[in-house]
């Protein structure tokens with residue numbers, strides 16, 4: 901079962917546009933329980949700001965539109 905945010909998450913959008921390697925969504929978003937390790941997920945749950953171009957491990961990818 902995908903992460904509950906998968907369909908609205910910018911990480912999916914970047915992946916669908918071919919801008920991000922699919923291993924990100926495979927490891928974090930689509931893998932059972934993978935979201936538990938996702939920094940984006942934690943930030944969302946806390947209501948804390950996180951830019952669109954923050955990857956699931958918390959690093960910022962400046963090559964992606966924020």
Ligand code: SF4
Nearest residue numbers: 903906909929938941
């Ligand atoms: S990047 Fe994180 S918050 Fe976004 S869909 Fe994947 S697991 Fe969920």
